[in-house]
Amino acid sequence: xxxxxxxxxxxxxxxxxxxxxxxxxxxxxxxxxxxxxxxxxxxxxxxxxxxxxxxxxxxxxxxxxxxxxxxxxxxxxxxxxxxxxxxxxxxxxxxxxxxxxxxxxxxxxxxxxxxxxxxxxx
Numbered sequence: 001x002x003x004x005x006x007x008x009x010x011x012x013x014x015x016x017x018x019x020x021x022x023x024x025x026x027x028x029x030x031x032x033x034x035x036x037x038x039x040x041x042x043x044x045x046x047x048x049x050x051x052x053x054x055x056x057x058x059x060x061x062x063x064x065x066x067x068x069x070x071x072x073x074x075x076x077x078x079x080x081x082x083x084x085x086x087x088x089x090x091x092x093x094x095x096x097x098x099x100x101x102x103x104x105x106x107x108x109x110x111x112x113x114x115x116x117x118x119x120x121x122x
Contacts, residue, residue, distance in 0.1 A: 001060065001067070001105040003052035008044055011097040012074045015041045019072040019101070026108060027053055027067040045072075045101065052103045068108040075100045 008015065018041040022030035027049065034046040049069070056062045077098030083091040 001052055001056035001062070003048050003055055003103050005044060005048050005099075005101040007077050008041075008099045008101060009096070010041055010099055012076050012099040014039075015045070015074045015099045015101060018042050018045050019074050022049070022069050023072050025069055027064050027069065027105065030069055045103075048101060048103050052105050056105055062107055066108050067105045069103065070106040071102075071104040073102045073104075075102075 018034070018037065018039050021033055021037065022045070025033070030049060031046065034042045034049070053064050053067060056067055057064070077100045079098070080096035082094040082096060084094050086092050
């Protein structure tokens with residue numbers, strides 16, 4: 001139950017601040033925290049988390065309330081190299097950083113297991 005986001009145009013250092021907040025929490029709790037967090041990376045992280053939940057529901061049939069954030073990894077992506085013109089015809093470099101984000105979910109072992117009700121057929 002994974003979801004990835006490649007080449008998100010924000011520095012990994014800033015995205016890791018958001019990633020560390022939701023690591024190890026249940027999915028409903030992480031979604032609430034991402035809703036109220038005033039960081040730019042919180043909206044893409046929320047969308048990515050919902051994508052991982054949809055993957056878990058579609059592939060494994062696990063409900064959102066039974067999931068927990070196992071790992072959130074933010075790696076450095078490609079660096080776009082630009083230059084800013086300076087005085088006397090010179091230029092200084094500008095590095096525009098990108099991030100690769102990966103979210104992995106696991107089934108929460110503390111969540112109560114849902115019992116299937118057996119119906120008798122006559």
